[in-house]
Structures are given as structure tokens and as C-alpha cells.
Amino acid sequence: MYPRREREGVSDSRASSVVFVTAVVVLASSGVGVVTAPATASPAAVATEPMVETSHSRLLFQTDDETDDNVTPRHRDPREYDEDGNLEALERRLMTRMVDDLEAGALSLEEGEYERAARSVDESYADSFDRYAEIAAETAGENDAALFELAGENQGRIVEAVRRYNETKAEYERARAAGDEGRARSLARDLETLATSINESSRELRATYDDLESATDANLSTADAAIETVTEEIRAEQATVRETEFVATVLTVDADREMISFSEPLTATGRLRTATGRPVGSEPIRLAVGNGSVRTETAADGSFAFEYRPTAEPVSTERLAIEYVPANESLYLGSETAVDVSVEQVDPTVSGLQTPTAVAYGETATVGGDLHVDETPVDGVPLAVTLGDERIGRTETTNGSFEAAVEVPATVPDGGRELGVRLAYEDRALAGTTATTDVTVRETEVDVTVSATRVGDAERTVAVDGTLETTDGSPVAGRPVRLDAGGTTLETVTTADDGSFAATVAVPAGAVRSDGAIVATYDGSGSNLASDTAASTVSFSTDARSWWGIPAWVWFGLGGGLIAFLGAAVFVWRRRGRSSPSSQSASAGDAATDTATNPAAERSSTEIAGAVLEHGRDALSRGRPNRAVELAYAAVRHALSDRIDAGDSSTTLTHWEFYRRWTDRRADGPDSDDDTAERALLRTVTERYERATFDVTDVSSAEAERVLEAVGRLCDRRTDGDGGTRSEPGDHGG
Known part of the structure; x- marks a missing residue:
């Protein structure tokens, strides 16, 4: 028993x-248990960890069950359609929708509904086109995206021109009714320009309609008829305006010779008459000649003479267009003709180039000089301002002289560079030329700031924001800033105009476990800005x-x-x-295990401290002792923060509060030479940090070096202490 x-x-x-x-x-x-061994994840577990789903990913990979059968889901992956076998069907539906939009827009334009006509190609059409272009790229058939894009652009252009024409026409009629002849004639001139634009746009649009009908099975006859009706109406209206306000002219020009160049200009005589043969006499006139213009005055019989030096005309030019361009208030209409020419190229020269000897990011560099051929100044020629291999500005010659004030961008590498101007002509009447002087592009120090905060109850989603500025506080725009955690790149963001950046990132579990640093890095390689790094600590709670x-x-x-x-x-x-x-023995062993420290978290803080300390050493090597001390102090806070009571938020303590809290914590146990040395080192680091951050006097490089060494020793002592050479309070006694 x-x-x-x-x-x-x-x-x-x-x-x-x-x-x-x-x-x-x-x-x-x-x-919450008594066993606190570090958790590990197998590679397989990591590989199968579900990704964070975003609204965009839901839209992109939406299933058929999630959509209305009568609505095409936006931005669906074309491969899904391909797998379903309906990719070509969707392509045809989108083509039909775009054709319907073109037709609806043309009919709305004919009815004078300009806003509705514009929406047809601005909203619905653009949406269908984007999806069509994406899907058409996946099919084996013809891709007519270029034609549909051209049709949308041309129709949008003619809608806008017709709207402006009718608004200007109404204003013109009000001016005539008020007896304001000058205003009416000026508006009539604007109407003439708009009518010409409408004629050209109509011709291009209707030709595109024809191309679409040839390439697809589309029927655009209704849209074509509507556009033709609108164009004919405007032609008729403008003919009435033209007859009421203007007198037609005839221009004739005779060239003295055919071979011309900038050195040997075109010299010509001409005559300006009305369409009925009456001379337009004693009138100042402007003639558009080739790519330039000249001003002259007609004699009583309408005759005139002029000289023209070609600059931007291609050397292949055989006929040089000449057009009479009347002033807005003139009662005459313009007219044009052309003469036979042969253009010979000549070499211009830049002289008296003036530039600064040194420049830096954000500074204004003034570049000036003269452009001439032999002793003749070159007028009205565009020049590019260059620094190194980059174009940083533009100017234009006036009577042969030029001056430009341009801001130095960050994209030009620091060091010795060339600053000057370039005439970027090829095969023109003027040959291309470049003139530069040697300048030094100085490196500019920058400061990166970053703040990271967990998003609501999301365990590993972090909102990150910060700034990139020069050390004098000027924002740095348009530069990439890399966001890392535990050596893993989370995202690269671009700074806004005010130098700020922001992102919401998901931090992988393998990057950090508990307290981790979000590190923002600006890499100045290839620019004239120095590199810089900042870090912000985020606590990743395990409660959820x-x-x-x-x-x-x-x-x-x-x-x-x-x-x-x-x-x-x-x-x-x-x-x-x-x-x-x-x-009972097992119970006592479990209780001892309950007080064990999680080595995974300690390794994390040690790694963070080491990484930040390295950035401090790098800052000192670049001549920034204050920044080096700030980073060194950040490293020591990471290294020693676990020695503060777990219930305290050590990240909110000031530097002296942290020092006192840490020394109080050490005072709870028996004092030793090591404890005294650590307190002395931490006090030295704290004092130098206070001076670097708040004092007007900079920390010297030698002082910064000593601070870095002190922090290194503190970090080393901490690592050694974790190995067992130092006992925590409460471990003494039995």
C-alpha cells in the first residue's frame, strides 16, 4: 500500500x-515570467514575418472580390489582369473611355462649356491615360499611348485658347462700346494672336484624331466635326475684327549679298505698303529677322534700310525670314517675306571676365565680362554661368556686356574648380566659347537634427523628423538624408525648402530590440557640404x-x-x-534568474554608444570640437542610461540631473576606486558638454580629444563591468 x-x-x-x-x-x-533569456529569431521566422500593409499596397494588389465589377480598380498590378486573361480587354475599355472623353470635351467646347471641356482632358482623361499607359506596356500589341497623350495635350491647348479668345472678345466689345479705340485695337491685336494659335492647334488636333483612327478602331468623327465648327466660328469672328480694326500690309526686302556672318552682316533695303499699294510712310517699325530683330523707320514712300548681324542662326540656313511686327496700338497688320542667304560661322571672344576667388554653399557669386567679335560687341546672346561641371545660372549680353549674380549650390564638390560663362552654340553663326577662372569652393559645415517618436500604439512604427542646416542656421534644401536603425537603412528622405525632413518608418525587429537609435545621416560626398549625423533614441515596448x-x-x-x-x-x-x-533550491534559483539583465538590450545600448562615439571622432577630425563633445556626451548617455532606475525616464533628464541620478545610484553600493574614477570621468564629460552646448567660448580640439578619450574609457569600463568585474547594488550579502 x-x-x-x-x-x-x-x-x-x-x-x-x-x-x-x-x-x-x-x-x-x-x-512577464521569471525567465528572461534573450529571444532569438531564426532566419526562417524573419523571412516569413508579415510586412506592414499600407493603403497603397491594398490598392495595388486588390483582388477581384474587393472591387465592383463595373469599376476598374485604380493602379491594379497589370500582371494580375494578365493572369486572369483580361489584360487586353481592360486596355480596350480604357481606350474607349479616352475616346469618349475626347468626344465629350469637343462637344462641350462647341457648346461653350469651357470648364466641362477642360475637365474632360484634365481629370477623367488623365486618369484613364495613366492606367492605359501602364497596361499597354505589358501587352504585346501596339502601344498608342503617345498618340493619346498628344491628343489630350492638343485638345487641352485648344480649349484654353478658345476660352481666352471669347473672354478677350467680350472685353474688346466693351471697349468699342465705350469708344476706347486704343484699348479696342490693342485687344484686337491679342485676338489676332489667339486666333492664329487656335488655327494651329485645331490643325494639329484634327491630324492627331486621324492618326488615332488609323491606329485603332476609334471613331472620332463627332469630335472632329465639333472642333472644325469651333475653329470656323472663330475664323469668321476674327475676320470681322480684322476688317474693322486693321489695315493689311505687304512687305518686300532685297538683300545686298547672299553670304552673311556676324562680321559681314546682312544689309538690305525694303518697302512697306498697304494691301492697296499705299505706302506706310514715316513710321518707326520693328522687323523680326531670323532669330533676332532690328528697328528702323520708313521714309515717306514706305522705303527703309537695315543691317542684321546673325548670331543664333544655324549655318545650314538658306532662307532668312523677315517679318513686319506692328505695335499693339498700330492700325496695321503684320506681313512677312524671306531672302536667300548663306551663313558663315565666326568665333566670339570673352574678355574682362571677373569672378570671386573663393565661394561656398549659399553665397552669391557675381560673374561679369564682355562678349565681342573683333571689336564689335555681341548683343542679346544667352550665356550659361558654370561652376565646375555644373550650370548654376544664366545671363544675357546687353551691348556686349554681361553680369550675373548666382547662388552657389550644394551639388558642386568642394576644392579647386573653374567659374565662368559658356556660350553653348553648335553649328550656329557664332561658334560656342567658354571662359573661366580658377576659384576655390570651400566646404561648409552642417548640422543634422533628428527626433523620433513611436506612432501611437504601433509597436515598431516611428515618426521621424529633423532638419539639415548649415552651422549658421541656413536651411539646406533638396539634399538626401539617410535614416538608419541598427545598421539597417530604413528610408532616404529629401529635405524641403526650409531644410526640414519627415518620414514614418517601420523598424525591423532585427535592427533593434528594446531601446534603439534612429540615426539620420547626411553624406556630403560629391558636394561642398560636410557630412553629419544625429541620433534619437526610441523605446520599443514589448507589452503589446x-x-x-x-x-x-x-x-x-x-x-x-x-x-x-x-x-x-x-x-x-x-x-x-x-x-x-x-x-526549494529550484525556487531560489528561479528568483535569482528573475533579477538577470537582458543581454540583448545591453548589447544594443553598447553598439549605439560605440556608433555615436565614432561619429564624434569623425567630427573632431573635421575640425568641429564642439560637435565632437556633443556626440561624445550622447554616447555616454547611451552607455550609462541602463544604470538609472528602470522606472525613471532617463532620456528626459538634464545633463546635471543625469549625473546626479547616476552617481546616487552608484552610491547605493560600496565605494571603490573604480567608482570614484567613473564619477570623475562623467563629471569631466558633463562639464565639457555644458561648455560646448551653452558657452559662447568654443571647446578646443585638445579638450574635445580628452572628452572622447574619457567617454571611451567609460564605455570600456561599462563593458568590463557587464562581464562581472563589478557588482550591482543588491548583489552583496550572501
Whole structure:
């Protein structure tokens, strides 16, 4: 009998042990148990970790069940259509929709509904075109995206021109009704320009309609007829305006010679008459000649003479266009003709080039000089201002002289460069030329700031914002800033006009475990800005974690139930007198385990401190001792923050509060030479940090070097202490 009861007792003990182990495993999984060994994840587990789903990804990979059968989902992956076998069907639907939009827009234009006509090619058409272009690229058939794009652009252009024509026409009629002849004639001139533009746009649009009908099975006859009707109406209206306000002219020009160049200009005579043969005499006139213009005056009989020096005309030019361009208030209409020429190229020269000897980011560099051929100044020629291999500005000659004030961009590398101007002509009447002087592009120091905060209850989603500025506070725009965590690049952002940047990033579990640093880095390589780095610490709580797809609160509930069951089992077991010394020993061992420190988190803070300290050494090597001290202090805060009570938020403490809290914590245990040395080192670092941050006097390079060495020793002592050479308070005694 007794042996049987003994076996039952052993069986109960084993059952209780199983229950106890199960409870411990559950509690450890939920982050509250007595076992605190670091969790590890296998590569397979990491590989299968679900990605964060965004609204964009839901739109991109939407399934057929999630969409209305009558609505084409926007930005759906074309390969999904291909797999369903309906990619070509969707392409045809989108083509039909664009044709319908073109037709609806043309009919709205004919009815004078300009806003509706514009929306047809601005909104619905543009949306369909974007999706069509994406899908057409995946099909094996003809891709007519270019034709549809051209049709949309041309129709939008004619809609805008017709709207402006009718608005100007109404204003013109009001001016005539008010008896303001000058204003009416000026508006009539604007109407003439708009009517010409409408004629050209109409011709291009209708030709594109024809091309679309040839390339597809589209029928655009209704749209074509509507555009033709609108164009004919405007032609008729403008003919009336022209006859009312203007007198037609005829221009004739005779050239003295055919071979021309800038050195040997075109000299010509001409005559300007009305269409009825009456001379336009004693009138100042402007003639548009080739790519330039000249001003002259007609004699009483309408005759005139002029000289023209070609500059931008291609050397292949054989006919030089000449047009009479009347002033807005003139009662004459323009007219044009052309003469036969042969253009010979000549070499211009830049002289008297003036530039600064040194420049830096954000500074204004003034470049000036003269451009001439032999002794003749070159007028009205565009020049590019260049620094190194980059074009940084533009200017134009006036009577042969030029001057430009341009801002130095960040994209030009620092060092010795060439600053000057370039005439970028090829095969023109003037040959291309370049003139530069040597300048030094100085490197500009920058400061990166960053702040990182967890987003709501999201465990590993972090909102990051910061700035990139020069050390004098000027914002640096349009530059990339890399965001890292634990050596993993999260995202690269671009600074705004005010130098700010912002992003919301997901931090992988493998990058940081508990407290981690979001590091913002500006890499100045290839620019004239120095590199800089800043870090912000984020605490990643484990309270909301889940295991095997089950939320933590479920595990807490199960753990609580098992603890209750375990308590009952232990009570029964003790009542049966089966307790043993070994169980008490195990309990004591578990209690000791409960105070163990999580080495994964310690490794994380050590790595962070080391990385920030390296950035401090780099700052000192670039001649920035104040910045080096600031980074060194940030490193020591990371290295020593775990020595502050866990219940305290050490990141909110000031530098002296942190020092006092840390020294108070050390004072709880027995004093030693090492403790005294550490307090002295931390005090030195704190004092130098205060001076670097708040004092008007800069820290010297030698002082910064000593601070870096002190922080290095503190970090080394901390690492050694974690290895067991130093005891935490509460570990003494037994």
C-alpha cells in the first residue's frame, strides 16, 4: 500500500512540475515570467514575418472580390489582369473611355462649356491615360499611348485658347462700346494672336484624331466635326475684327549679298505698303529677322534700310525670314517675306571676365565680362554661368556686356574648380566659347537634427523628423538624408525648402530590440557640404507583442489561469507532505534568474554608444570640437542610461540631473576606486558638454580629444563591468 502511495506522490510531483514548467514558458513568452533569456529569431521566422500593409499596397494588389465589377480598380498590378486573361480587354475599355472623353470635351467646347471641356482632358482623361499607359506596356500589341497623350495635350491647348479668345472678345466689345479705340485695337491685336494659335492647334488636333483612327478602331468623327465648327466660328469672328480694326500690309526686302556672318552682316533695303499699294510712310517699325530683330523707320514712300548681324542662326540656313511686327496700338497688320542667304560661322571672344576667388554653399557669386567679335560687341546672346561641371545660372549680353549674380549650390564638390560663362552654340553663326577662372569652393559645415517618436500604439512604427542646416542656421534644401536603425537603412528622405525632413518608418525587429537609435545621416560626398549625423533614441515596448499570432493579453490570461492551477496543485502537494529540499533550491534559483539583465538590450545600448562615439571622432577630425563633445556626451548617455532606475525616464533628464541620478545610484553600493574614477570621468564629460552646448567660448580640439578619450574609457569600463568585474547594488550579502 505504501509503495503505491509513494508512486502516486511521485506522479503528482511530476505533474506539478509539468504544470510549473508550462506556466513558466507561457509567462516567459508573454514577457512577464521569471525567465528572461534573450529571444532569438531564426532566419526562417524573419523571412516569413508579415510586412506592414499600407493603403497603397491594398490598392495595388486588390483582388477581384474587393472591387465592383463595373469599376476598374485604380493602379491594379497589370500582371494580375494578365493572369486572369483580361489584360487586353481592360486596355480596350480604357481606350474607349479616352475616346469618349475626347468626344465629350469637343462637344462641350462647341457648346461653350469651357470648364466641362477642360475637365474632360484634365481629370477623367488623365486618369484613364495613366492606367492605359501602364497596361499597354505589358501587352504585346501596339502601344498608342503617345498618340493619346498628344491628343489630350492638343485638345487641352485648344480649349484654353478658345476660352481666352471669347473672354478677350467680350472685353474688346466693351471697349468699342465705350469708344476706347486704343484699348479696342490693342485687344484686337491679342485676338489676332489667339486666333492664329487656335488655327494651329485645331490643325494639329484634327491630324492627331486621324492618326488615332488609323491606329485603332476609334471613331472620332463627332469630335472632329465639333472642333472644325469651333475653329470656323472663330475664323469668321476674327475676320470681322480684322476688317474693322486693321489695315493689311505687304512687305518686300532685297538683300545686298547672299553670304552673311556676324562680321559681314546682312544689309538690305525694303518697302512697306498697304494691301492697296499705299505706302506706310514715316513710321518707326520693328522687323523680326531670323532669330533676332532690328528697328528702323520708313521714309515717306514706305522705303527703309537695315543691317542684321546673325548670331543664333544655324549655318545650314538658306532662307532668312523677315517679318513686319506692328505695335499693339498700330492700325496695321503684320506681313512677312524671306531672302536667300548663306551663313558663315565666326568665333566670339570673352574678355574682362571677373569672378570671386573663393565661394561656398549659399553665397552669391557675381560673374561679369564682355562678349565681342573683333571689336564689335555681341548683343542679346544667352550665356550659361558654370561652376565646375555644373550650370548654376544664366545671363544675357546687353551691348556686349554681361553680369550675373548666382547662388552657389550644394551639388558642386568642394576644392579647386573653374567659374565662368559658356556660350553653348553648335553649328550656329557664332561658334560656342567658354571662359573661366580658377576659384576655390570651400566646404561648409552642417548640422543634422533628428527626433523620433513611436506612432501611437504601433509597436515598431516611428515618426521621424529633423532638419539639415548649415552651422549658421541656413536651411539646406533638396539634399538626401539617410535614416538608419541598427545598421539597417530604413528610408532616404529629401529635405524641403526650409531644410526640414519627415518620414514614418517601420523598424525591423532585427535592427533593434528594446531601446534603439534612429540615426539620420547626411553624406556630403560629391558636394561642398560636410557630412553629419544625429541620433534619437526610441523605446520599443514589448507589452503589446504577440506570439504565434496570439495577442499578449491572451497569453497573460492563460498564464494567470495556470498560476492559479499551479497554486492549487502545490497546496495539495504540500498537504500531502511531499515537499523536498530540491524544490526549494529550484525556487531560489528561479528568483535569482528573475533579477538577470537582458543581454540583448545591453548589447544594443553598447553598439549605439560605440556608433555615436565614432561619429564624434569623425567630427573632431573635421575640425568641429564642439560637435565632437556633443556626440561624445550622447554616447555616454547611451552607455550609462541602463544604470538609472528602470522606472525613471532617463532620456528626459538634464545633463546635471543625469549625473546626479547616476552617481546616487552608484552610491547605493560600496565605494571603490573604480567608482570614484567613473564619477570623475562623467563629471569631466558633463562639464565639457555644458561648455560646448551653452558657452559662447568654443571647446578646443585638445579638450574635445580628452572628452572622447574619457567617454571611451567609460564605455570600456561599462563593458568590463557587464562581464562581472563589478557588482550591482543588491548583489552583496550572501
